[in-house]
Amino acid sequence: QANHQLLAAQEPAITTDGHRFNIMANIGGLEDVSAALDAGAEGVGLLRTEFMFQSHAELPSEDEQYTVYRDIAAALGGLPLTIRSLDVGGDKPLLSYPMIEEDNPFLGLRGVRLCLADDKLFKDQLKAVLRAAAEYTNIQLMIPMIALPSELRAVKALISICREELDLPEEEYPLAVGIMIEVPAAVFNADELALEADFFSIGTNDLTQYVMAADRGNPAVAELVDYKQPAVINAITMTCNAGKKANIPVGMCGEMAGDNEMTELLLRLGVTKLSASASMIPALKAKVRRINYHESRENFQVQPA
Numbered sequence: 001q002a003n004h005q006l007l008a009a010q011e012p013a014i015t016t017d018g019h020r021f022n023i024m025a026n027i028g029g030l031e032d033v034s035a036a037l038d039a040g041a042e043g044v045g046l047l048r049t050e051f052m053f054q055s056h057a058e059l060p061s062e063d064e065q066y067t068v069y070r071d072i073a074a075a076l077g078g079l080p081l082t083i084r085s086l087d088v089g090g091d092k093p094l095l096s097y098p099m100i101e102e103d104n105p106f107l108g109l110r111g112v113r114l115c116l117a118d119d120k121l122f123k124d125q126l127k128a129v130l131r132a133a134a135e136y137t138n139i140q141l142m143i144p145m146i147a148l149p150s151e152l153r154a155v156k157a158l159i160s161i162c163r164e165e166l167d168l169p170e171e172e173y174p175l176a177v178g179i180m181i182e183v184p185a186a187v188f189n190a191d192e193l194a195l196e197a198d199f200f201s202i203g204t205n206d207l208t209q210y211v212m213a214a215d216r217g218n219p220a221v222a223e224l225v226d227y228k229q230p231a232v233i234n235a236i237t238m239t240c241n242a243g244k245k246a247n248i249p250v251g252m253c254g255e256m257a258g259d260n261e262m263t264e265l266l267l268r269l270g271v272t273k274l275s276a277s278a279s280m281i282p283a284l285k286a287k288v289r290r291i292n293y294h295e296s297r298e299n300f301q302v303q304p305a
């Protein structure tokens with residue numbers, strides 16, 4: 001029985017009628033890779049790079065970051081690694097970086113906004129990713145907190161500068177660059193963003209917080225912080241439709257991705273990749289294997305908690 005489960009863990013997640021879905025892991029560093037692989041992850045859908053910044057007294061250098069990304073890519077043995085660029089600000093301060101006091105940090109200089117405001121900080125990370133990706137082609141880059149197409153274009157312009165400085169031309173060393181969809185403006189701009197992004201990954205933790213205008217860490221508004229709210233489901237639906245129209249993959253890496261009661265709805269909306277903490281992966285795969293994709297969708301109306 002144990003042996004059987006171990007085998008099933010490493011097998012792909014395919015519905016009873018043959019649709020395959022990718023089940024990936026969210027990780028914070030190299031130390032999480034073996035548990036992710038043991039759980040049956042088909043790669044990493046979200047590497048939260050802020051942990052390595054938060055655990056250092058000083059900012060990690062380009063070289064240090066390169067070594068970490070390379071080692072994780074190597075440990076994954078060719079399975080995909082999605083590296084998310086630094087997402088600090090909001091509730092995630094940095095010891096090693098002078099953060100400005102803000103009245104509303106969740107609405108402030110967070111994620112890509114902070115990175116675009118500090119070229120040096122961002123270029124160190126982009127160069128580390130480009131160097132690792134030049135050696136390990138399983139690497140892709142994901143940008144958090146994008147609201148506008150112009151932000152994504154600014155990121156790409158900075159990547160081009162880094163490529164020139166490193167002499168890593170795109171034709172020889174391609175790197176897919178996708179974005180998180182977690183800001184409501186990104187949902188409303190999804191058609192245009194889909195023309196410039198190589199993939200979407202929906203971050204339901206922040207998307208829910210921002211759609212519902214309810215702090216994800218505040219128990220007083222916990223009832224509003226619910227990804228089953230129709231407003232959030234509508235935002236996810238719009239994102240999936242934009243992805244389909246532009247023919248780019250749409251994944252999900254927030255908490256909702258790990259909730260196997262949501263799996264069938266998400267797959268039907270067009271999400272093709274779910275990334276969750278390792279402990280959720282066996283149940284997600286088991287769930288996918290019970291789904292018949294062609295069945296009627298009637299029983300998938302979700303109710304807010």
Ligand code: PEP
Nearest residue numbers: 182203204205206253254
């Ligand atoms: C999210 O916002 O859903 C997400 C995956 O990112 P984080 O939880 O790190 O903000």
Ligand code: MG
Nearest residue numbers: 182203205206
């Ligand atoms: Mg987020």
